[in-house]
Structure formats: C-alpha cells, structure tokens
Amino acid sequence: xxxxxxxxxxQIGQHVVKQLQSxxxxxxxxxxxxxxxxEELKKKGIDAVIANLEGNKKSIVKAAKGCEAVVxxxxxxxxxxxxKTLLVDLDGAVxxxxxxxxxxxDRYVMVSALQANNRENWNEKIRHYYVAKHYAxxxxxxxxxxxxxxxxxxxxxEPGTGKVNISENMEERGAVPRQDVASTVVAALPEENTYxxxxxxxxxxxxxxxxxxxx
Amino acid sequence: xxxxxxxxxxQIGQHVVKQLQSxxxxxxxxxxxxxxxxEELKKKGIDAVIANLEGNKKSIVKAAKGCEAVVxxxxxxxxxxxxKTLLVDLDGAVxxxxxxxxxxxDRYVMVSALQANNRENWNEKIRHYYVAKHYAxxxxxxxxxxxxxxxxxxxxxEPGTGKVNISENMEERGAVPRQDVASTVVAALPEENTYxxxxxxxxxxxxxxxxxxxx
Numbered sequence: 193x194x195x196x197x198x199x200x201x202x203q204i205g206q207h208v209v210k211q212l213q214s215x216x217x218x219x220x221x222x223x224x225x226x227x228x229x230x231e232e233l234k235k236k237g238i239d240a241v242i243a244n245l246e247g248n249k250k251s252i253v254k255a256a257k258g259c260e261a262v263v264x265x266x267x268x269x270x271x272x273x274x275x276k277t278l279l280v281d282l283d284g285a286v287x288x289x290x291x292x293x294x295x296x297x298d299r300y301v302m303v304s305a306l307q308a309n310n311r312e313n314w315n316e317k318i319r320h321y322y323v324a325k326h327y328a329x330x331x332x333x334x335x336x337x338x339x340x341x342x343x344x345x346x347x348x349x350e351p352g353t354g355k356v357n358i359s360e361n362m363e364e365r366g367a368v369p370r371q372d373v374a375s376t377v378v379a380a381l382p383e384e385n386t387y388x389x390x391x392x393x394x395x396x397x398x399x400x401x402x403x404x405x406x407x
Numbered sequence: 408x409x410x411x412x413x414x415x416x417x418q419i420g421q422h423v424v425k426q427l428q429s430x431x432x433x434x435x436x437x438x439x440x441x442x443x444x445x446e447e448l449k450k451k452g453i454d455a456v457i458a459n460l461e462g463n464k465k466s467i468v469k470a471a472k473g474c475e476a477v478v479x480x481x482x483x484x485x486x487x488x489x490x491k492t493l494l495v496d497l498d499g500a501v502x503x504x505x506x507x508x509x510x511x512x513d514r515y516v517m518v519s520a521l522q523a524n525n526r527e528n529w530n531e532k533i534r535h536y537y538v539a540k541h542y543a544x545x546x547x548x549x550x551x552x553x554x555x556x557x558x559x560x561x562x563x564x565e566p567g568t569g570k571v572n573i574s575e576n577m578e579e580r581g582a583v584p585r586q587d588v589a590s591t592v593v594a595a596l597p598e599e600n601t602y603x604x605x606x607x608x609x610x611x612x613x614x615x616x617x618x619x620x621x622x
Binding site: 273 | 490498539541542545549
C-alpha cells in the first residue's frame with residue numbers, strides 16, 4: 193500500500209513514516225507543512241509533499257492522488273490556542289477525509305484520543321480538544337471510507353513494547369508509547385477486521401497483531 | 408406546535424419567544440441557562456426550563472420532552488474565546504440535536520451563519536466560529552430530524568421589514584434584522600417545503616412566506 197501520512201513530522205508521525213519506509217508491504221508519502229521539513233525527508237529518500245491543513249483542500253487532494261491509504265496523525269499541538277484546535281484538529285482533519293474521497297483513496301486510519309467518543313470521559317482541562325477530535329471522528333464515520341479510528345491513551349516517549357490492550361470501549365485509563373501507537377496504525381492498515389471500527393488503545397499484554405484480529 | 412427555544416435569552420431568541428408566544432398556532436418553552444432568566448420569563452407567563460449546553464445532555468432531553476420542535480439560536484457570543492465556541496456552538500448544538508432525537512421531537516430549526524456551508528467564504532477573523540457552525544450543521548444534516556438550517560447574513564438590531572432574500576447558495580453578501588431572522592424561523596416551522604433544506608438569508612424584496620414557498 194502507498195500511504196499518505198498527514199502530520200508526518202509529528203511525534204507519532206515520525207514513527208509511522210519510519211515503519212512504513214522500512215516495511216516490505218508499504219511505501220510512504222509524507223505530508224508536511226514546511227519546505228524545510230520536506231527537504232529533510234527527501235534527504236532520507238522519503239517521498240514528501242507540502243500541504244497545509246489550514247489551506248485549500250485542493251493541495252491535499254493532490255497529495256492523496258495515487259495513494260491507497262491515508263493516515264491522519266496531525267495535531268495543532270499544546271502550544272496553540274483552541275482556535276487552531278478547530279482549524280487543524282477538526283476542519284483540517286475533515287479536509288483530509290474529503291480529500292481521500294475525492295482522490296479515490298479508500299482506506300483511512302485516524303489517530304484520535306482515548307474515549308473521544310464518550311463525552312462523559314473528557315478531560316475538563318482540554319475539553320475543547322476532545323470536541324474537535326470527537327467530531328472529526330464522527331465525520332469520518334459518516335464518510336464512505338474504510339476507516340479505522342485508533343484512540344490511544346496518554347502518549348509516552350519511551351520505546352514501544354509491542355504489547356497492547358485494545359477495546360471498543362475501554363473502562364480503564366492508561367498510557368501507551370507513541371511507537372506502539374504507530375505500530376498499531378501500520379498493522380491496522382491491511383487488517384480488514386479493523387475496517388469501519390474504532391477502538392481505545394493502551395499498553396497491555398497482547399501482541400498488536402493478535403489484538404487487532406480479536407477486536 | 409409546542410416549540411423548545413434553545414438560547415431563548417439571546418438577541419434572536421427573544422424575538423422568537425415573543426413571536427411564538429403571541430402566535431395562535433404555537434406554544435413556546437424557553438430554555439435558558441440561569442435561574443434568574445427563567446424567573447423573568449415565568450413572570451411574563453412564559454414556560455421556561457433551565458438547562459446548560461455545556462452540561463449533561465439529560466437535562467436537555469428532559470427540556471425537549473413533550474415538544475414538537477426545537478429552535479436552536481444559542482451562541483457563545485463574541486465575548487468568550489474559541490474554546491467556548493467549540494463547547495457551545497458545536498458540542499452544545501449537537502447535544503440538542505441528539506436530545507431532540509432521544510425525546511422524539513421530529514422538527515428542528517437551526518440558526519446558522521451565511522455561507523457556513525462554504526469554507527471559501529468564511530470570514531478569516533472568526534474562522535473558528537464558522538468551523539463550529541459548519542460542523543453543527545453537518546451533524547444536523549446527518550441526523551434523522553426534519554431539519555431546516557437558516558443561515559442569516561450580518562445581524563442588525565433595527566426593526567424587521569418582513570421582506571427577505573432567501574437562496575440555497577447566496578452569491579452576494581448582505582445583512583438582515585434579527586427580527587426578520589426570528590420571523591423566518593417561526594414561519595419555517597410548519598412549512599414542509601423547508602424540511603431537510605438549508606438556505607442563506609439576507610434582507611430583500613419578497614415576503615418571508617413567499618420566499619419559503621419558492622425555496
């Protein structure tokens with residue numbers, strides 16, 4: 193599969209790009225916002241395109257053309273205000289969903305947030321962030337794409353363990369290394385059992401492959 | 408029709424409540440956020456309920472029970488930040504859509520904003536507001552309700568003229584008195600020609616009734 197990674201320069205995105213690049217099954221196209229980011233990637237032999245989630249949808253459609261899947265792992269980040277949350281995490285995400293549809297890309301994996309589906313469990317301090325993720329997910333579910341929504345718990349920078357706990361509605365809270373989130377996204381890409389499904393993800397004791405098959 | 412007005416204390420909401428209250432066809436239930444607002448309304452003989460768009464959906468479902476229509480004309484207002492835009496104008500609005508469905512209310516009229524459907528025409532300075540309105544509207548369109556989405560241009564406080572220009576995709580920009588927005592909402596309520604439709608609204612030269620029939 194040729195995979196467009198949206199947010200390729202982000203902390204999860206970098207893992208996803210690396211894993212796709214070293215995979216035998218996939219090739220990667222990294223979508224980034226800045227010229228210098230694209231240059232860095234090209235130096236490493238990675239196909240890179242420049243497109244801005246706050247800009248015109250056409251450039252995203254162009255980036256998606258010729259790909260077979262889109263992975264969305266962009267985020268406005270903690271440094272910007274709630275206006276950027278609306279523009280990037282919600283409207284930007286939906287532009288990529290529409291772009292996938294318009295470019296004829298059928299497969300879409302969204303990196304969301306633990307329990308973004310469930311208002312009762314939103315962190316009060318960043319409630320606006322959950323609203324943005326919630327509606328981006330719902331717009332994806334209303335699309336015609338073969339989507340998978342991965343909702344990880346607290347994101348850690350420590351190395352991945354390859355062992356996770358996956359559930360459509362996780363009762364417990366937990367954390368997970370970004371590397372394992374990336375591995376789950378990449379493993380989910382060809383896994384038809386995850387099509388039109390959404391799940392919470394934290395660290396656990398089962399392999400990623402087994403967890404996705406038993407979803 | 409018994410109509411729940413969400414945002415009954417707002418500038419358009421007050422007009423809607425007044426018009427429904429003096430109508431022979433309708434009765435009104437005003438939904439407000441504060442106890443003192445409810446007391447004020449009750450003194451005028453208006454049925455009022457307290458529910459918070461940022462709170463639990465259950466209180467909104469309770470408010471909607473026994474009504475035959477919901478009018479949404481709440482807004483976080485210009486004084487609050489984009490975080491409230493997400494929480495009130497988007498998530499709050501969608502809670503009322505879900506509440507209508509859960510309470511068995513079939514008819515829903517949304518007050519949106521001119522060209523909220525069209526990213527190309529969003530005011531750059533309040534782009535986050537358009538994002539919130541856009542997705543609230545799209546969630547309503549994805550619901551099973553008999554909805555009407557009214558997208559007024561610049562809102563004026565001068566008295567209404569009763570003459571408007573209505574179009575599913577308005578090429579021109581324009582303004583409209585809040586009183587005329589309210590009159591259009593009230594006139595649309597029983598007008599089946601407006602079910603599952605969305606339109607822009609500015610001042611014009613045709614009567615509201617005629618404009619809605621010719622939509």
